[in-house]
Amino acid sequence: xxxxxxxxxxxxxxxxxxxxxxxxxxxxxxxxxxxxxxxxxxxxxxxxxxxxxxxxxxxxxxxxxxxxxxxxxxxxxxxxxxxxxxxxxxxxxxxxxxxxxxxxxxxxxxxxxxxxxxxxxxxxxxxxxxxxxxxxxxxxxxxxxxxxxxxxxxxxxxxxxxxxxxxxxxxxxxxxxxxxxxxxxxxxxxxxxxxxxxxxxxxxxxxxxxx
Numbered sequence: 243x244x245x246x247x248x249x250x251x252x253x254x255x256x257x258x259x260x261x262x263x264x265x266x267x268x269x270x271x272x273x274x275x276x277x278x279x280x281x282x283x284x285x286x287x288x289x290x291x292x293x294x295x296x297x298x299x300x301x302x303x304x305x306x307x308x309x310x311x312x313x314x315x316x317x318x319x320x321x322x323x324x325x326x327x328x329x330x331x332x333x334x335x336x337x338x339x340x341x342x343x344x345x346x347x348x349x350x351x352x353x354x355x356x357x358x359x360x361x362x363x364x365x366x367x368x369x370x371x372x373x374x375x376x377x378x379x380x381x382x383x384x385x386x387x388x389x390x391x392x393x394x395x396x397x398x399x400x401x402x403x404x405x406x407x408x409x410x411x412x413x414x415x416x417x418x419x420x421x422x423x424x425x426x427x428x429x430x431x432x433x434x435x436x437x438x439x440x441x442x443x444x445x446x447x448x449x450x451x452x453x
Contacts, residue, residue, distance in 0.1 A: 243265075243269055243271070243322065243323050243439070243440055244440060244441070244442055245323060245363075245364035245365045246323050246324065246364055247314070247323065247324045247325075247326075247361065247362075247363045247364050247365075248265075248323065248324070248325045248326075248363055248364065248365045248366075248367065248439070249325075249326050249327075249328065249329040249363035249365070249366050249367070250262045250325065250326070250327050250328075250367045250369065251328060251329050251332060251366060251367065251368045251369070251403070252368060252369035252370070252371070252403075253371070253376055253396055253399050253400045253403060254376060254380060254388070254391065254396060254399065255371070255375075255376035255377065255378075255379035255380040255383075255396070256369040256370070256371050256376060256379075256420075257369055257371070257379065257420070257425065257426060258327045258328070258369055259275060259276075259327040260425075260426050261327075261367075261369065261425060261426075261435065262275070262325050262326065262327040263275075263327075264425075264426075264432060265325055265436070265439070266325050269322055269323070270320075270321060270322050271321055271322055271323050271324060271325045272313070272318050272321040272323070272324040272325070273324075273325060273326075274309065274310065274313045274314075274324065274325070274326035274327070274328075275326070275327050276306065276309075276326075276327055276328045277305060277309060278302070280305075281298070281301055281302060281305065283297050283298040283301055284298060284387060285387035286298075287340075288387055288388070288390055288391060289390070291340060291395075295340040295341055295345070296341060296345045296349070298340075299333065299336060299337045299340060299341060299349060300349065300352070302333060302336070303333040303337075303349070303352065303353060303356070306328065306330050306332075306333060307330065307356045307359075307360070310326070310330055310360050311359065311360060313326075314360065314361055326363070329363060329366055330357065330360055331357070331406065332403075333353055334349075334350065334353055334406065335399070335402040335403055335406050336399065336402070337349045337350075337353075338402055338406075339398045339399055339401075339402045362412075362413065364414065365414045365415075365416065365439070365443070366407075366410075366413055366414065366415045366416070367415075367416045367418065367439060368403060368407060368415065368416065368417045368418070369418055369420050370400075370417055370418065370419045370420065370421070371420055371421055372421055373393050373396045373397050373400065374393070375421060376396050376400075377391075377393055377396060407447065408447075410447075412445055413445060414443045414444070414445055414446070414448075415446070415447045415448065416438060416439065416443070416448050416449075416450065417447060417448070417449045417450070418435060418438060418449075418450045418452060419449075419450065419451040419452060420435075420452060422451075422452060422453045423435075423452045423453065431452070434452050435452070438450050438452075
């Protein structure tokens with residue numbers, strides 16, 4: 243791989259963990275996976291978003307920051323590069339769609355303080371799937387606390403990603419439309435994604451539609 247630190251992103255159900263894991267296994271990369279299943283606020287949030295949005299987003303931000311700070315500062319001489327299944331800036335994206343304005347203003351102050359302490363990924367990869375496909379993937383993987391996630395919420399988060407990516411500066415970003423491929427079950431499709439990721443790019447947004 244041509245990059246030292248790659249972050250895979252996407253809305254819930256896009257397959258970012260699957261892709262990051264496959265690449266890490268193939269290239270002997272250091273793998274950083276988000277620890278979302280340990281968050282006790284998550285099931286509560288899906289049942290009562292208004293009540294639990296702020297503590298959920300604050301706890302996620304703290305957990306993401308601590309994990310990335312620990313993992314990115316610890317060098318592993320036996321790994322070729324680092325790949326993660328999330329980008330710390332997703333904290334702002336989710337918060338922007340779930341918090342009230344006064345809560346968001348406070349949240350953003352904390353985020354801006356911690357964000358300067360973390361290195362940016364050399365390459366950010368966003369996996370795009372339609373909301374219907376996202377919902378189908380969520381149902382198939384069977385996490386009980388995710389089954390009540392509404393398509394409207396997924397659409398809001400997806401739009402939040404698009405809005406955020408548009409205003410990113412000094413960042414290499416790949417947006418890969420995976421609606422017509424299956425990189426988990428089809429090796430040829432997986433290789434298509436690999437060939438895109440393992441190429442050199444200038445700073446900016448680069449879009450790909452795979453078939």
